Amino acid sequence: MIRTVTPDDIPVLHAMIRELAEYEKAADQARATEEQLREALFGERPAAFAHLAESGGEPVGFALWFLNFSTWRGVHGIYLEDLFVRPHARGGGHGRALLTELARICVARGYERLEWAVLNWNAPSIASYEALGARAQDEWTTYRLTDGALAALGGTDGGTSGAGSAD
Structure with a gap:
């Protein structure tokens, strides 16, 4: 099940962001606080949005994203800042379900791009993204x-x- 994050989800979202930072070998760089997340997602002018993947009522993954804008296409798109599925839940389709929800949002709102970055060493994720039809933008640094x-x-x-x- 995929659902929009609520203010009550901030602690678990924060915990998963820390887990993602550890997975990416950068735990010391993850400095965001729960208060910062609450403001970014639910403040007067939300700057980011998030969805949770749940399995049996347990949060097992998240997608955190924000709007970007294409000057060439003249419309917004979604930039996926973070996609993470807890190790014990990988392979269960949760990452795909999160990406499907963001693609659905793009289509429904007339956004023409869903973009994200992936670490070069993350071969399992790269393979999953390419299987969905996503293509690396190798001409950009x-x-x-x-x-x-x-x-x-x-x-x-x-x-x-x-x-x-x-x-």
């Missing part, structure tokens, strides 16, 4: 500014001093 590099560029000096980290 993702860039990211965070921490010192973001502060330097966004600071009052206009980014003219200091290199900082781009991790």
Whole structure:
């Protein structure tokens, strides 16, 4: 069963985000708090949306997403930030069900893209996505500014001093 996350689901969503970070070998980078998730999902101006996969009433996975916009197509799309299924529930169709729900939302709302990123080493997920008809966008390279590099560029000096980290 797939359902929209409610405010009462924040603790379990937060726990699964931590589990995802551990799976991706980046537990130290997952700093989001329950309060931040609550604000992002249910605040005055929600910036993200989430769905839970349940099996026997137990949360076994989630999809957290937000809207993007294609200037070429002139319409919104969905960017899937995180998709995670707990290890004991993998292979049960929960990931596919979450992706199906997001595709359904896209179709119903006239969105023309459902996009996400996957770590290069995550062969099982890549195989699953390709089996659905998803195709890697190999001609694009993702860039990211965070921490010192973001502060330097966004600071009052206009980014003219200091290199900082781009991790």
